[in-house]
Each structure stands twice: as structure tokens, then as C-alpha cells.
Amino acid sequence: MPIDVKDLHYIYFKKTPFHADALNGVNFHIDNNKFVAFIGATGSGKSTIIQHLNGLLIPTSGEVKVDDFILTSNKRKNKSISKLRKHVGVVFQFPEYQLFEETVEDDVAFGPKNFKVGKEEALLKAHQALLSVGLDESYFKRSPFELSGGEKRRVAIAGILAIEPDILVLDEPTAGLDSRGCEYIMSLLKKMHDDNKTIILVSHDMDLVNKYCDYVYVVDEGKIVNQGSPKDVFVSQDLKGDLEIPKIYYFCRLLKEKGIDLDINSINNLDDLMNQIIERIKK
Ligand SMILES: Nc1ncnc2c1ncn2[C@@H]1O[C@H](COP(=O)(O)OP(=O)(O)OP(=O)(O)O)[C@@H](O)[C@H]1O
Numbered sequence: 001m002p003i004d005v006k007d008l009h010y011i012y013f014k015k016t017p018f019h020a021d022a023l024n025g026v027n028f029h030i031d032n033n034k035f036v037a038f039i040g041a042t043g044s045g046k047s048t049i050i051q052h053l054n055g056l057l058i059p060t061s062g063e064v065k066v067d068d069f070i071l072t073s074n075k076r077k078n079k080s081i082s083k084l085r086k087h088v089g090v091v092f093q094f095p096e097y098q099l100f101e102e103t104v105e106d107d108v109a110f111g112p113k114n115f116k117v118g119k120e121e122a123l124l125k126a127h128q129a130l131l132s133v134g135l136d137e138s139y140f141k142r143s144p145f146e147l148s149g150g151e152k153r154r155v156a157i158a159g160i161l162a163i164e165p166d167i168l169v170l171d172e173p174t175a176g177l178d179s180r181g182c183e184y185i186m187s188l189l190k191k192m193h194d195d196n197k198t199i200i201l202v203s204h205d206m207d208l209v210n211k212y213c214d215y216v217y218v219v220d221e222g223k224i225v226n227q228g229s230p231k232d233v234f235v236s237q238d239l240k241g242d243l244e245i246p247k248i249y250y251f252c253r254l255l256k257e258k259g260i261d262l263d264i265n266s267i268n269n270l271d272d273l274m275n276q277i278i279e280r281i282k283k
């Protein structure tokens with residue numbers, strides 16, 4: 001399911017005193033089975049962009065096309081949003097917004113039930129999804145509200161996996177998790193990607209973006225201002241706002257300031273960096 005977004009504009013609270021121009025002409029194309037990240041300073045418009053991908057937000061103008069589903073400001077054309085949501089699952093930035101049932105298993109089963117799957121089969125899908133995010137049977141009957149932040153996030157991800165969408169969209173899936181929790185979620189997403197899903201994420205963690213994603217969009221003031229492979233994006237420019245560059249490229253920059261100029265183009269990970277440093281020491 002390819003995604004095509006053309007000249008997307010979005011205004012919150014149009015024609016009110018709270019009017020906010022959040023997106024100012026966003027264009028992008030994402031092919032099947034990509035692992036893509038949207039990065040950018042806080043308030044740049046990342047969450048607003050991704051909430052358009054399953055019709056949570058409707059364009060003020062412009063067009064969002066996911067396979068044959070088209071979303072425009074013309075509401076009459078947007079009939080099949082519920083079908084679109086079977087194909088594109090969005091996990092919100094704040095997982096607690098997504099949890100509302102009394103037990104974890106009911107919460108995760110809600111999605112499949114909504115798509116007319118029978119109660120028992122929905123529970124079965126819920127259990128499978130929970131196990132796949134690393135939450136065992138002891139979690140099934142617990143209240144989602146008594147879980148830790150990381151566990152809530154896993155439940156929210158399971159809730160989307162249970163619908164079996166082709167495209168998974170996750171807004172800051174690792175925020176607030178410790179490094180083990182981050183790696184767990186990211187390797188789970190990598191597994192989904194290996195299973196032919198398209199993964200789209202918003203992240204402030206540049207090391208994870210660099211390690212896992214194959215394409216990056218940089219968002220600034222409601223526009224895409226740069227895009228490319230992680231290395232192209234991180235090496236070619238200083239990122240704006242509160243974003244840092246991945247540690248390996250930052251380290252290369254510090255070395256350069258000390259007169260040690262490595263061949264950054266052939267450095268993709270920590271191993272490459274170590275090997276180049278070792279080569280230098282040997283010379
Ligand atoms: N519900 C809302 N009502 C009014 N304005 C909003 C709302 N949500 C976002 N905005 C505004 O739209 C712009 C884009 O916000 P958005 O949440 O998409 O940014 P973001 O890149 O996801 O930021 P963050 O990194 O902080 O999550 C900001 O100026 C923000 O203040």
C-alpha cells in the first residue's frame with residue numbers, strides 16, 4: 001500500500017481565535033515495506049502529519065492517498081475511512097489516550113471486534129498480539145491503567161497489531177522507555193518490517209532512527225525541509241531545534257575538530273567507526 005501525500009495543509013481551529021497553521025504544504029511518497037521516520041523540533045507538525053494517514057485528521061486542503069483510499073477536505077469523498085483504518089494502524093504519542101477498557105485483553109480485542117471479528121476470535125488475536133509484544137498471560141486480566149508507561153505503550157501497540165494492518169504508524173514509540181525497552185520495541189518493529197509491513201515512526205531518538213530506518217523526513221514549521229537516507233540527512237546538515245545528530249556522527253565531528261578526519265561516508269554504525277579508528281592507530 002503506497003502512500004502519496006500532496007500539498008497537505010492543516011489548520012487547527014480554523015476561523016476561531018485559536019487558529020493554528022500546523023501544516024503548510026507537505027508532500028511525500030512512501031512505498032510498500034519501507035521503514036521511515038519523521039523527525040523535527042517540537043511543534044513542527046510531525047503528529048499532525050501522521051494523524052492524516054488513517055483519517056484521524058482530515059486535510060484542510062491537499063490530498064492524502066493510501067493505495068486507493070483518498071482523503072481530501074471534501075468530506076463526501078471520504079466514505080471509506082473505517083476500511084482505511086483496517087490497513088493503517090496508528091499508535092498515539094500518549095498511549096493512555098488509546099486505552100479505555102477494564103482489562104488489557106479487552107482493550108486489545110476492541111480493534112478486531114470493531115472490524116466484525118467474533119468475540120472469541122478477537123480475544124485470540126488479542127492474546128497473540130500481547131504475547132508478540134512481550135506481555136504474557138499474567139497481563140491479560142489486569143487493568144491497563146495500573147501498568148507502567150512502557151507496558152501501556154506495549155498494550156497500545158498490541159491493540160494495533162491485533163487489527164493486522166499493512167502499515168504501522170507510531171508516534172514516539174520509545175519515549176520514556178529505558179534503553180532495553182527502546183531496543184525491545186524497535187526490534188519488534190524490525191520484525192514487523194521483515195514481515196513486509198510498512199513502518200512509519202516519529203522519533204526524537206536519532207540513534208534509533210539511524211540504526212533502524214531506511215528513509216528520514218525532516219519536518220520544520222509544517223513543511224518537509226530535508227529528506228534522504230539517515231546518513232544523508234544527519235551528515236549533510238545541522239538539525240534544527242532540539243534534535244541531536246546520532247552519537248556516531250557527533251563523535252566523528254568531535255574527532256574532526258581535533259584534526260582526525262575520518263571517512264564519514266563509509267561509517268554506518270559503531271563497528272565501522274571503531275574499525276576506522278583502529279586503522280588510524282595502526283598507521
Ligand atoms: N489539538 C491542537 N489544537 C491546536 N493546535 C495544535 C493541536 N495540536 C497541535 N497543535 C499545533 O500544531 C503545530 C504542530 O503540532 P504537532 O503536535 O503536530 O507537532 P509535533 O511535531 O508532533 O510536536 P512534538 O514533537 O512536541 O510532539 C504546533 O504549533 C501545535 O501547537
Ligand SMILES: [Mg+2]
Pocket residue numbers: 046047048093171
Ligand atoms: Mg507530536
